[in-house]
Amino acid sequence: MNAPDRYERFVVPEGTKKVSYERDTKIINAASFTIEREEHTIGNILRMQLHRDPNVLFAGYKLPHPLQYKIIVRIHTTSQSSPMQAYNQSINDLDREFDHLKNAFEVKCVFLLFFEQYICKFYDIIITGLLVYLGILLNIE
């Protein structure tokens, strides 16, 4: 009856910011990022990527409540960096990783298709060719 609409889970309401940033009042170089309408998919990859940054002292995320469709990413860095810098860097690095992954997958797909359409069709020709080649090799020996 009073269940929230399903789209509430992934549509950012008008007038709401996707990401908001809040500095920690007590600790220098610590901050929380509230990301609206995201969950573990983004939270966990961000957290793990932040852990790869040696300037990050702490990185964690939480989904405060299953019906509050937001995550909170908390970052604490050394004085060499800042939470915002670490956050931006992690997104850039992840973006690069996915770019690479996409290329790698595409290349392998194209190669496989080529193999299936081209090489498999003429595989008897190729095998005959190989046999002839082997024959030549053996004769030389």
Next chain:
Amino acid sequence: MEGVSYARMPRVKIRELKDDYAKFELRDTDASIANALRRVMIAEVPTIAIDLVEIEVNSSVLNDEFIAHRLGLIPLTSERAMSMRFSRDCDACDGDGQCEFCSVEFHLRVKCMTDQTLDVSSKDLYSSDHSVVPVDFSDPSNHESSDNRGIIIVKLRRGQELRLRAIARKGIGKDHAKWSPAATVTFMYEPEIHINEDLMETLTLEEKREWVDSSPTRVFEIDPVTQQCSLLNYGFGYALFSAFIGNAIVNSVHNSKLLSLSSSRIISRTNSKEWCLTFIVMVVDAEAYTYDDEVLKKAEAMGKPGLVEIIARQDSFIFTVESTGAIKASQLVLNAIEILKQKLDAVRLSEDTVEADDQFGELGAHMRGG
């Protein structure tokens, strides 16, 4: 921090690729990436599915809602979905199916006029867009098979009729499972199995067999191998065979006739060379291992802990992707990566947030005495 990057360069190896099935290895990355990919494939790659149904006539045995629900679950070919608009974002229409950017209209008009039961199936749906049609599951290699009639929606008897108009829209699995392009997406850590050969040799053939059989899946196998060895180590109490007989033993072991052998070694002699037949336990299919720990428990129970070491490689994953047919399995993976990239782009900090912090940051620096 220019130039510093902690990005990884994952490697991919595709093992098998069919239209609706893919199996590939993903290496040099971590579980968070693999899991994000899996989650996105299941719940966030868009497809097209029937979302609105306007029933004109329904005298079938199923009620209107039941039929509407069934129509929604029919997979539609969705190559177009990535470039289509969500009807909530579409400014060209109000999502009533009149707009080519966000919706596709379907019609279904069937009436049973004979005494024979009439099957209404997904093949009776007529699409306004030839690129968005119900998925065809008929076997392309089997041309004349007429029994493949698509997905059955309802059965009609004489006089019953079903007439409706349906509007298909773009959506994602998070909204409703009918939009999920994935039948199953799984990944596993690649197992690395090391058998302690020295310890294994202390087992008799029967013990080996017992241990191999303790695995619920076929991971290990016993393989008879003849190799040259020194007879002196074993004394003369062993039976002597010719090489020919040795081969016969190998064959008979294959036919499981010699399984009750208590020793795992047989020695044979030809001329002055000694041959011994050893039963080696081999890993035949490491990936069949389901991390059930049964073989480890068995080894422990046999008093041979450390007989085998099994490591789950934390940076190497084996994915299996099965598609519903809405999009090809390979396209599903690529779309998932694209969606993830878009999501990441959306969570970038906006310019005004950065500026606001810069001012605040300067103020903060002043306050700290900078």
